Amino acid sequence: MKAAGAAGIVGLAGCTGGGGGGNGGNGGSSAGSSGSGTTTIQFWTLFAGGDGEAMKAMVDQFNSEHDSIQVERQRQPFAEYYDKLFTAMTGGNAPDLAVFHTTELQRFVQAMQPLGDLLSSGAGDQYVSSIWDQTQYEGSRVALPLDTHPNGLYYNKDIFEEAGLDPESPPTSFSELQEAAGTIESETDKLAFSPDPYNLYQVRQFIAWLRGRGGTFLSDDKTSAEFGDAHGTALGEFYGNITGEWNWDEADATENRGTKAFRSGDLAMTINGTWYFGVLQQQDFGWGMAKPFVGPGQEVDLTWANSHTLGVPAGTDKAQAATEVAEWLTQNSLTWGTDAGHLPAASGVLESDELQSATVWDMTLSTYNEMAQNGALAYMPSTENNQDYQRPVNKALQQIYSDQATAADAIPSAAEQVTNNLQG
Amino acid sequence: MSTVGSRLLSERVRSVGVYAALYGAAALFLVPYAYMVSTSLTPEQFTFSNKPYWIPPEITFRWYDAVLAGAPIVQWGFNTFVIAATTTVLVVLLDSMIAFSLTKLDWPGKRIVFTIIVASFMVPVFANMVPLYTIITDFGLINNPLAVILPFSAMPIGVFLFTQFFDDLPDSVIEAAKLDGFSTFQIYYKIVLPLMKPAIAALSLYTFVYTWNQFLWPLIVLQGQQQFTLPVGIVTMQPTQVFQPGAEMAGTFLAVLPLFVVFLILQEHLVNAVQMQGTTG
Numbered sequence: 001m002k003a004a005g006a007a008g009i010v011g012l013a014g015c016t017g018g019g020g021g022g023n024g025g026n027g028g029s030s031a032g033s034s035g036s037g038t039t040t041i042q043f044w045t046l047f048a049g050g051d052g053e054a055m056k057a058m059v060d061q062f063n064s065e066h067d068s069i070q071v072e073r074q075r076q077p078f079a080e081y082y083d084k085l086f087t088a089m090t091g092g093n094a095p096d097l098a099v100f101h102t103t104e105l106q107r108f109v110q111a112m113q114p115l116g117d118l119l120s121s122g123a124g125d126q127y128v129s130s131i132w133d134q135t136q137y138e139g140s141r142v143a144l145p146l147d148t149h150p151n152g153l154y155y156n157k158d159i160f161e162e163a164g165l166d167p168e169s170p171p172t173s174f175s176e177l178q179e180a181a182g183t184i185e186s187e188t189d190k191l192a193f194s195p196d197p198y199n200l201y202q203v204r205q206f207i208a209w210l211r212g213r214g215g216t217f218l219s220d221d222k223t224s225a226e227f228g229d230a231h232g233t234a235l236g237e238f239y240g241n242i243t244g245e246w247n248w249d250e251a252d253a254t255e256n257r258g259t260k261a262f263r264s265g266d267l268a269m270t271i272n273g274t275w276y277f278g279v280l281q282q283q284d285f286g287w288g289m290a291k292p293f294v295g296p297g298q299e300v301d302l303t304w305a306n307s308h309t310l311g312v313p314a315g316t317d318k319a320q321a322a323t324e325v326a327e328w329l330t331q332n333s334l335t336w337g338t339d340a341g342h343l344p345a346a347s348g349v350l351e352s353d354e355l356q357s358a359t360v361w362d363m364t365l366s367t368y369n370e371m372a373q374n375g376a377l378a379y380m381p382s383t384e385n386n387q388d389y390q391r392p393v394n395k396a397l398q399q400i401y402s403d404q405a406t407a408a409d410a411i412p413s414a415a416e417q418v419t420n421n422l423q424g
Numbered sequence: 425m426s427t428v429g430s431r432l433l434s435e436r437v438r439s440v441g442v443y444a445a446l447y448g449a450a451a452l453f454l455v456p457y458a459y460m461v462s463t464s465l466t467p468e469q470f471t472f473s474n475k476p477y478w479i480p481p482e483i484t485f486r487w488y489d490a491v492l493a494g495a496p497i498v499q500w501g502f503n504t505f506v507i508a509a510t511t512t513v514l515v516v517l518l519d520s521m522i523a524f525s526l527t528k529l530d531w532p533g534k535r536i537v538f539t540i541i542v543a544s545f546m547v548p549v550f551a552n553m554v555p556l557y558t559i560i561t562d563f564g565l566i567n568n569p570l571a572v573i574l575p576f577s578a579m580p581i582g583v584f585l586f587t588q589f590f591d592d593l594p595d596s597v598i599e600a601a602k603l604d605g606f607s608t609f610q611i612y613y614k615i616v617l618p619l620m621k622p623a624i625a626a627l628s629l630y631t632f633v634y635t636w637n638q639f640l641w642p643l644i645v646l647q648g649q650q651q652f653t654l655p656v657g658i659v660t661m662q663p664t665q666v667f668q669p670g671a672e673m674a675g676t677f678l679a680v681l682p683l684f685v686v687f688l689i690l691q692e693h694l695v696n697a698v699q700m701q702g703t704t705g
Contacts, residue, residue: 042648048661049668074649077659087644091557093566095647264472282468 039321041071042095046081047340050278054340061335062328069321071097082107094313097322102145102307105137106382112142113312118323119144126331130372131345134379135309143311144330145345147337149274150305150368150377151205153294156190157286159268163187170269170290177269177294181248184268192248193269195239197258202239202397203390204304205271208378209295210235212302218381218389223422225389228415231297236407238296240400253398273304277341277364289364291371305377307345343368388421464488464673471669487674491661497678499650500657505682507572507642507653508635514577515631516624522578523586524612528598538587545580553644560645571645572653576635582627589623590616625693629686636683654679 047055052075059073074095076084082104088094089111100108119141124132127145135145157167163184171177181192196202207217215231218224243251249258249267261267265285271292280287293301310326312319333344338358343365344350350369355361371377383389396414399405458478463471464487466480491497525531526538556575565571593616601611617624639655646652652660658675662668687694 044647072648074647075660076647077643077656078662079659080643084643087557088647091561093561093647260472264469284469 037068039069039318041069041097041318041322041325042074043071043325044074044076044081044085044095044098046076046078046099048075048078051275051340051342054335057335057339058329058332061332062325066328069325071325089313089315092315094315096316096318097310097312097325099146100143100309100311102135102143102309103380103382103386105135105143105309105311107384107386108311108313109137109140109142111314113314113316113319115141115144115312115323115326118312118320120327123327126348127345128347128350128372130375130377131307134377135307135345137382143309144326146308146310146330146333147274147342147345148305148307148368148372148377149342150371151208151271151273151292151303152276152364152367153269153290153292154262154272154276154280155269155288155290156262156265156267157288158265159184159188159190159285162190163268167286167288170288171294172291174294174296174298178246181246181269185247188268190265191250191261191267192246193242194249194258194261194267195242195271196397197256197262197267197270197272199253199255199257199398199401200394202401203393204380205292205295206235206239206393206397207380208302208304209298211378212293212295212300213297214299218383218418218422222381222383223419225415225418225422227393227418228412232411232415233407234297235295236397236400236411239397240403240407243401244403251401251403253402274342274364274368275340277360278339289367291367291376293376301371301374301376302378303371303376305372305379307379308342337365341365343372383422389418392417392421460673460677463669464677466670468668468670484670487668487670488678490671491675491678495657495661496650497654497657497675500652500654501678501682503569503651504636504653504655507569508632510569511573511576511635512628512631514573515579515582516628518578519582519627520586520617520620520624521612522583523590524616526583527587527590528593528595528611528616529608538583541580541583545584549641553641557644566645567647567651569646569651572635572638572642575641576638579631582631585627586620586623589620593619622693622696622699625690625696629690629694632686633683 043059045052045055056073059071063070085094085098086107089108094111105112123144124141128148131145131148134148135143137143153170155170160167160170160180163180164187165180165183171180177193184190184192195205210217210227210231213231213235215229215235216226219226242248258267258270259272262270263279263283265283277289291301292303310330312322312326316322331346331348333346333349334352334354336342337344337349337355338360341360341364344355349355355365358365380386381389392414396405396410400407400410459476462478462480465483465485466477467482467484467486470477470480470482522541526534552575560566560571560575565574597615597619598611601615606614636653637655638653639659642653643656646656649657649660658679661675662672
């Protein structure tokens, strides 16, 4: 009886294993151009949740409007996306089209197809010029921008009312932030402010605020860290004071703690990106979004931003079709704005009535648009491996935030480590 | 009389204490699982609150709906099962043959081969990844389940485990079979394998669980969403930078459920294997 069962399992496994192998093979061959003249493009994305649904809708629309090209969207794990893409591209198994963040381009640029001759004429005029400029690499056009997704200041209007503050006038400067957060701290039992609700990406807004106060993050040739000076330390102290002296937040850098608190209505203000629109749509409290120029000593208005771009890996023999898909997706990105909440990079979409009359425009995108038009977007530097600078800075700020280290110690030592990493 | 009574009482108290400690320790292991199930049934507004809920104030199945509707999770489960089952069968077959020839057959250099096999499991899997990736690419197996199955189809730890069991098998049994005219293969197939059921069950369970939970290697070689295994697929569903504990827990629960079933089926053999090792080893 048992033997028969075991034999059955062997048979099943053998047979389905073979079948699976066969299917894999077929999948591989149908990825090439099939007899009917349809080119299938393998398109890798890292989008899940609301972003994933918006991208799915766009790809579905592309497929229904095109006969000669069909896109197969392959969603890859977010955290491992770039490592996997790197392996695939250097190992000769690259997809035909993939999503790249602007700040990751340098790592991949050697293995990417320059798009110059493949683009339709005048393609560059279709995009907002500041974003277009940010998304090329050393004068070479290797990817098309889909969007820009900057940080903003999100706040809970209900808590503002509870503290006796005007819910329609969020803080616009460091002194106003101090005043508002101080009032919330003394008048309510809520937390006042968290500069990174995930406690994972502190480096993003740190760089923007650092440059906003006249500091320099890396040297021009990206071989040494420059933030170990008075600017960096003063900004580090700001992070320490939030949880220490001012008592605006708990001295606890546990992952996702701030976003949990904000979404449960226990945190009044936080800094977060465009994608928070979709999430906050489901919250039952009143919320608003404002410009995040609230770091201490700001002289220039700057906020962190990054762009999703679509690029074509060099190995593919379907570069022309993949470029066509990239052009279409980046220029028909209404859903990307209305549903995913990102600021579309195509001027036609950005200026369209459909986008400007959507809820998202009033809630967040008009403010983001204004910041983009005013040149307030600060992209992080693109290096061979961005973890070289991201990891030490995040770690230092987490330690300062959770009261494990002082800014005067942690910031210069993080700068030293970044320099070592960049030169190593 | 009274001393006997008090001794009985103190024994009873002691055994109550022992049971309480043992069940308490066992319950500790259940805590994360209970919290996983509870969170997967909790509506969103309660998953963010300061105080954790063991029993959610409201029950919702929307996370399960979201997980099942949003992704080909059944397909991933099927892929994972095929990969884990095939690998398990291959590992048991190949490892037992290798172990049989190492313990019960005479051939020159078998000590050296055994040493190399045992030494090879000192080398971390990660060290092999790059050459392995090149080989798999050259064979054109990227995105094919065989890319996950073949590299793990002869695990050295299985050979090691089987040699321990086979060593304990008296040579007289094999001699007797030879006198009865059994061929070498018949001895392996008709005598050794049936006697080694507990060892086979233990190794099968280990291999199945190991393969089922594999993440890094399938992540590298499986590129298409339709070919993903459960651990890789579940990770692709975590929303980017949006915290959704309910959905994550529902996905994780669905991913571990089949393993739990497999364990229930094989647990008797597993316990036997441990007992046999304990008494004969």
